[in-house]
Amino acid sequence: MSALLTVFDLLLTLTLLGLALVTVTSREPRRAVILFIAFGLLLALVWARLRAPDLALAEAAIGAGLSGALMLAAARRASGRKTSPAEESDTEDAP
Amino acid sequence: MTGQVLYAQLLYGGSGILLVLLGLWSFLVHGPLLRKLIAINLMGAGVFHILVAIGYRGIDTPPDPVPHALVLTGIVVAVSATALALAFGKRLDQDDD
Amino acid sequence: MIRPLEHIIIPIGLIAVGGLLGWSFFLAVTGDTGERLAAVALARVPDSGVSNPVTSVLLNFRAYDTLLEFAVLLAALLGIWSLGAADTGFQPAASVLDGMVAGFVPLLILSAGYMLWVGAYAPGGAFQAGALLGSAGVMLALAGHRNAGLPSEGRLRILVALGVFVCAMTGLLLMVAGDGFLTYPPGLAKWLILLIETAATLAIGATLAAAYLGGRPTAHPTSGETT
Numbered sequence: 001m002s003a004l005l006t007v008f009d010l011l012l013t014l015t016l017l018g019l020a021l022v023t024v025t026s027r028e029p030r031r032a033v034i035l036f037i038a039f040g041l042l043l044a045l046v047w048a049r050l051r052a053p054d055l056a057l058a059e060a061a062i063g064a065g066l067s068g069a070l071m072l073a074a075a076r077r078a079s080g081r082k083t084s085p086a087e088e089s090d091t092e093d094a095p
Numbered sequence: 096m097t098g099q100v101l102y103a104q105l106l107y108g109g110s111g112i113l114l115v116l117l118g119l120w121s122f123l124v125h126g127p128l129l130r131k132l133i134a135i136n137l138m139g140a141g142v143f144h145i146l147v148a149i150g151y152r153g154i155d156t157p158p159d160p161v162p163h164a165l166v167l168t169g170i171v172v173a174v175s176a177t178a179l180a181l182a183f184g185k186r187l188d189q190d191d192d
Numbered sequence: 193m194i195r196p197l198e199h200i201i202i203p204i205g206l207i208a209v210g211g212l213l214g215w216s217f218f219l220a221v222t223g224d225t226g227e228r229l230a231a232v233a234l235a236r237v238p239d240s241g242v243s244n245p246v247t248s249v250l251l252n253f254r255a256y257d258t259l260l261e262f263a264v265l266l267a268a269l270l271g272i273w274s275l276g277a278a279d280t281g282f283q284p285a286a287s288v289l290d291g292m293v294a295g296f297v298p299l300l301i302l303s304a305g306y307m308l309w310v311g312a313y314a315p316g317g318a319f320q321a322g323a324l325l326g327s328a329g330v331m332l333a334l335a336g337h338r339n340a341g342l343p344s345e346g347r348l349r350i351l352v353a354l355g356v357f358v359c360a361m362t363g364l365l366l367m368v369a370g371d372g373f374l375t376y377p378p379g380l381a382k383w384l385i386l387l388i389e390t391a392a393t394l395a396i397g398a399t400l401a402a403a404y405l406g407g408r409p410t411a412h413p414t415s416g417e418t419t
Contacts, residue, residue: 013107016110016114017110017113017114017117020114021117023137024130029127029129029130032129032130032133039137039140043140043144046107047147050151051151051152052158054163055147055166058167058170059143062170062171062174063136063140063174067136067173067174070181071133071177073181074181074184075129077188
């Protein structure tokens, strides 16, 4: 029981950190936002594991859902402007 | 406090610290507004994660409600700040055109 | 090519910050604990009028915090409104999405009411319920309703200020009655908390939906707006 829980903890943490890493390193706005929503949902799952169901509900609804909707609208505008060639200041991406 | 609880607290708290660092790095290095916003939100998520880990008391003990209440207010403040920042960004774009 | 800022200074700074944070976190978790706030808070939960510990901390023990948070939400919305009018919005949706929205929005409002009530003794409460109301507004906006189901500007102003107003007025009335700001008398605590939470739910939902529109609501309600 305890060993199983330990494996589950490690798995959750690794997935969370990996998701965060691909979120901040993805260049395309829409992709980054969708990964951020997935990160928020996974975070809600982790908080449910840590016995914080109130926070899991709030994070899933507000942190992932509403921020995601707000940022998706902004990403749509950003990628719409990308078609004009004036906007190319974000090419330095390699860590 | 048993070793199992301490292990979980250190694991989740440590990942929260890593999330803060990842968000801080991305905020400093990357240019566009949307990426900076995502980075700040990630930093906030890391801070919330640390607080939740501090409040954790084991799988069958009731957790500490005080950090949970702090995180709940923090989530709502974070989303309102994000909305305000996006409105600022939109206005700046309009003025550029 | 090595850029000194990005490849040397920032990584070293991050490692230093991380080490400091990790060290203090380790000390905080493993250190000798005296009497913790959690024990005090959990022991007083039965007196607070609600049995969900998080709700009792939010709306009874730390009600100041929550009042100020409603004020922060209101200030953010005022900032958004001061930046200009909202966009023209989305095209009216096709019939499939429209039918889905017509089914989902009442369901969301119903579950917001449930969430508000259940918050007294189980996970839930004003913030979660307000988020559900706000997401109902976002859905309406995505389906092409220009004002996201929100009322006209005059009434919307009252609605978004409701949380701060009710919370502050309750506090002031309690102060006049001699109990101190936001210190509930024992018998009334449950009902006062429910009153503040109801006002807060409406205010949070309206604020989040209005924030999604991204600007001042336009003066003329468009055709096809039924709510």
